[in-house]
Amino acid sequence: MASTTPMTFDYAPAPESRAVVDIAPSYGLFINGEFTEAADGKVFKTISPSSEEVLSEVAQATAEDVDRAVKAARTAFTAWSALPGSERAKYLFRIARIIQERSRELAVLESLDNGKPIRESRDADLPLVAAHFFYYAGWADKLAHAGYGPDPKPLGVAGQVIPWNFPLLMLAWKIAPALAAGNTVVLKPAETTPLSALFFADICRQAGLPKGVVNIVTGDGSTGAELVGHPGIDKVAFTGSTEVGKAIARTVAGTSKKVTLELGGKAANIVFDDAPIDQAVEGIVNGIFFNQGHVCCAGSRLLVQESVQDELLDALKRRMRTLRVGDPLDKNTDIGAINSAEQLARIRTLAEAGEAEGAERWAPDCELPSSGFWFAPTLFTGVTQAHRIAREEIFGPVLSVLTFRTPEEAVAKANNTPYGLSAGIWTEKGSRILWMANKLRAGVVWSNTFNKFDPTSPFGGYKESGYGREGGRHGLEAYLDV
Amino acid sequence: MPTTVPAYGKEAAERLASMADVTASDGALRRFLHGLPGVDAVGLQARAATLGTRSIKTTAKAYAIDLAISMIDLTTLEGADTPGKVRALCAKGANPDPTDRTVPKVAAICVYGDMVATAKEALASAGGSDIHVAAVATAFPSGRAAMPVKLADTRDAVAAGADEIDMVIDRGAFLSGRYLEVFEEIKQVKEACARPDGGAAHLKVIFETGELQTYDNVRRASWLAMLAGADFIKTSTGKVAVNATPPVTLLMLEAVRDFRATTGVQVGVKPAGGIRTSKDAIKYLVMVNETLGEEWLTADWFRFGASSLLNDLLMQRQKLRTGHYSGPDYVTVD
Numbered sequence: 150m151a152s153t154t155p156m157t158f159d160y161a162p163a164p165e166s167r168a169v170v171d172i173a174p175s176y177g178l179f180i181n182g183e184f185t186e187a188a189d190g191k192v193f194k195t196i197s198p199s200s201e202e203v204l205s206e207v208a209q210a211t212a213e214d215v216d217r218a219v220k221a222a223r224t225a226f227t228a229w230s231a232l233p234g235s236e237r238a239k240y241l242f243r244i245a246r247i248i249q250e251r252s253r254e255l256a257v258l259e260s261l262d263n264g265k266p267i268r269e270s271r272d273a274d275l276p277l278v279a280a281h282f283f284y285y286a287g288w289a290d291k292l293a294h295a296g297y298g299p300d301p302k303p304l305g306v307a308g309q310v311i312p313w314n315f316p317l318l319m320l321a322w323k324i325a326p327a328l329a330a331g332n333t334v335v336l337k338p339a340e341t342t343p344l345s346a347l348f349f350a351d352i353c354r355q356a357g358l359p360k361g362v363v364n365i366v367t368g369d370g371s372t373g374a375e376l377v378g379h380p381g382i383d384k385v386a387f388t389g390s391t392e393v394g395k396a397i398a399r400t401v402a403g404t405s406k407k408v409t410l411e412l413g414g415k416a417a418n419i420v421f422d423d424a425p426i427d428q429a430v431e432g433i434v435n436g437i438f439f440n441q442g443h444v445c446c447a448g449s450r451l452l453v454q455e456s457v458q459d460e461l462l463d464a465l466k467r468r469m470r471t472l473r474v475g476d477p478l479d480k481n482t483d484i485g486a487i488n489s490a491e492q493l494a495r496i497r498t499l500a501e502a503g504e505a506e507g508a509e510r511w512a513p514d515c516e517l518p519s520s521g522f523w524f525a526p527t528l529f530t531g532v533t534q535a536h537r538i539a540r541e542e543i544f545g546p547v548l549s550v551l552t553f554r555t556p557e558e559a560v561a562k563a564n565n566t567p568y569g570l571s572a573g574i575w576t577e578k579g580s581r582i583l584w585m586a587n588k589l590r591a592g593v594v595w596s597n598t599f600n601k602f603d604p605t606s607p608f609g610g611y612k613e614s615g616y617g618r619e620g621g622r623h624g625l626e627a628y629l630d631v
Numbered sequence: 632m633p634t635t636v637p638a639y640g641k642e643a644a645e646r647l648a649s650m651a652d653v654t655a656s657d658g659a660l661r662r663f664l665h666g667l668p669g670v671d672a673v674g675l676q677a678r679a680a681t682l683g684t685r686s687i688k689t690t691a692k693a694y695a696i697d698l699a700i701s702m703i704d705l706t707t708l709e710g711a712d713t714p715g716k717v718r719a720l721c722a723k724g725a726n727p728d729p730t731d732r733t734v735p736k737v738a739a740i741c742v743y744g745d746m747v748a749t750a751k752e753a754l755a756s757a758g759g760s761d762i763h764v765a766a767v768a769t770a771f772p773s774g775r776a777a778m779p780v781k782l783a784d785t786r787d788a789v790a791a792g793a794d795e796i797d798m799v800i801d802r803g804a805f806l807s808g809r810y811l812e813v814f815e816e817i818k819q820v821k822e823a824c825a826r827p828d829g830g831a832a833h834l835k836v837i838f839e840t841g842e843l844q845t846y847d848n849v850r851r852a853s854w855l856a857m858l859a860g861a862d863f864i865k866t867s868t869g870k871v872a873v874n875a876t877p878p879v880t881l882l883m884l885e886a887v888r889d890f891r892a893t894t895g896v897q898v899g900v901k902p903a904g905g906i907r908t909s910k911d912a913i914k915y916l917v918m919v920n921e922t923l924g925e926e927w928l929t930a931d932w933f934r935f936g937a938s939s940l941l942n943d944l945l946m947q948r949q950k951l952r953t954g955h956y957s958g959p960d961y962v963t964v965d
Binding site for chain 1: 668669670671673674675677678684685686687688689690691692694695698885916920921925928
């Protein structure tokens with residue numbers, strides 16, 4: 150043994166086994182409880198962003214397929230909405246338990262298709278997915294006590310379009326409350342990450358969910374547009390970019406469709422000079438590098454009080470040097486792959502704009518894999534409100550550091566953005582936290598923590614970050630006729 | 632093997648001296664300690680838990696197990712200790728696995744002061760004279776005695792040949808805010824560690840973090856002890872309900888990191904009590920690795936205060952070498 154023992158504490162590769170997940174070479178659309186091919190037989194490939202390996206071929210749904218799915222959901226709605234809430238709850242509890250039982254398989258699948266580290270898919274995504282189904286299962290027979298009248302009714306068929314950053318978690322956010330309230334759904338997963346939604350379709354079958362209650366149509370933006378524009382749906386729920394969100398709002402304007410939009414963000418993570426500094430550094434790292442920064446509520450703007458700037462940045466850089474970038478399936482990886490070539494190009498463009506506009510770029514030395522899509526965790530100092538990297542959502546592991554002098558200035562700068570999804574406050578002073586939270590125009594304000602999610606807590610934005618709330622009792626409103 | 636820690640040099644001595652004003656009065660010391668950054672308990676625990684998910688396999692595990700063995704202060708601190716028991720422990724420390732001579736020796740044998748001479752002798756005859764003998768002192772574990780008694784306790788152990796002194800602080804004084812009293816106590820014990828030959832026993836300062844309770848207190852105690860000249864800061868006596876925990880140890884690692892950045896003086900850390908499995912020990916080494924890096928990954932700067940941990944490390948080592956578990960009858964019970 151002595152001869153093979155290394156001289157330094159280098160972590161040996163610790164890959165999670167791929168064998169726990171069995172990906173079929175191709176997948177159809179899940180309509181009315183059956184997997185079927187697209188009407189015109191078209192397919193597209195989904196790849197692993199960490200290796201560019203093709204994982205599977207997936208059907209590209211056409212207008213005809215979307216119509217079929219909506220009709221299946223409409224047919225299923227009559228019986229599903231007539232079930233007693235306690236019966237709907239049984240299905241949701243069953244789904245939640247199956248997700249827990251299959252969580253290792255689903256975590257590996259998610260890391261393969263999305264590129265996120267297994268530590269996150271295993272310890273964050275999957276537990277939250279199950280928790281969301283458990284939570285809304287509990288509401289299904291208690292809707293009369295949700296504060297929306299004695300007998301609130303479901304809306305009908307929900308058309309749901311979700312992003313690629315948390316594929317299964319966003320599915321849970323959409324499907325769990327919809328089903329609990331008595332709606333049926335047609336869901337379109339993102340083009341680059343369709344697989345976990347298709348595995349979820351299998352879970353619906355395993356749980357014995359009645360046919361047509363959940364339908365999954367895969368495809369690109371055109372499929373999403375068909376779904377959102379379909380006259381047979383009563384409700385549109387979308388999570389994604391502000392640009393697409395605006396297009397959806399235009400599409401549904403003048404119709405009776407109810408809409409919730411959860412869009413982009415450019416959150417301020419505000420660090421005062423009396424902050425618990427080591428934990429603030431962890432919060433900053435978690436705020437921007439969690440999920441490669443592919444998080445709509447990411448703390449992408451660090452607002453640090455000038456008096457503590459040097460100390461904080463030194464500590465942050467020291468911490469960033471320990472981040473482990475690489476194979477998403479390695480259990481010791483902190484930062485995985487960028488989800489797509491397109492997203493990588495966008496991150497690069499904005500990072501280059503940051504440099505061109507005079508901000509100082511810094512990244513720790515880290516070796517990036519040669520295949521796949523990668524971007525090193527990056528820090529920009531000397532950023533001002535006028536820089537593009539302070540205003541536009543980068544949606545990648547890039548942190549813009551700005552400074553402030555007083556609490557008033559921190560609030561003004563934090564709010565000076567078209568977005569308003571989240572914010573973070575770091576201070577040991579409780580009264581300041583409350584004062585700040587009241588002034589910040591953001592849907593979620595974290596104090597002395599960041600990126601903490603819980604199904605009981607409503608989530609949503611101000612301004613161009615969207616409208617409506619998901620999660621908690623508030624999340625039911627979007628799926629009830631109130 | 633542990634060697635004498637190098638003197639921290641002129642520059643560090645000057646920087647340390649420049650901080651003399653913070654210990655000039657009780658008020659100044661209180662303002663300094665209370666001005667240290669606060670600790671957010673939830674965040675600290677979350678960080679320690681995340682580091683605990685690191686997966687250390689194959690070659691990394693082999694490295695970590697040997698490193699952990701070499702960092703153990705193999706301890707017996709019982710009223711029932713006898714020379715026979717101490718000799719057995721020394722033999723074990725010098726040669727942990729009789730079937731495998733490639734196993735490293737432990738760092739030190741930790742005993743009560745009256746057993747120091749016995750331990751020194753036993754180590755010499757077991758071929759382990761390079762293993763240090765650490766003696767607990769200053770009315771261990773409660774620290775409830777008059778100052779002259781604590782100093783006599785210390786001098787006695789040093790005179791008997793102790794290489795290291797594990798002292799306890801007066802938690803009562805600390806909790807009632809008499810920081811300067813604690814500071815002076817540590818300083819005096821440090822002076823009592825001096826040997827006539829000009830050398831000195833290495834001083835470890837035990838906080839009994841389970842009694843200090845809050846993380847803010849642990850950070851303050853860490854700085855207080857380091858300012859007073861501690862060579863090591865140590866979590867616990869092993870004699871109270873809550874001993875070393877990963878978050879408390881992580882906080883102390885951060886404190887020694889910050890202290891060196893401020894003064895240039897490097898201080899070691901010793902979690903003690905309740906660390907029984909290889910899995911736990913490796914989690915601690917991961918914390919050291921990712922908080923302080925390689926400079927602290929030696930027995931000179933990090934120790935485990937433990938007794939049963941050694942056998943678990945040996946069993947894991949055998950498993951790694953042979954591919955199968957042997958069982959508790961294939962390691963020695965002492």
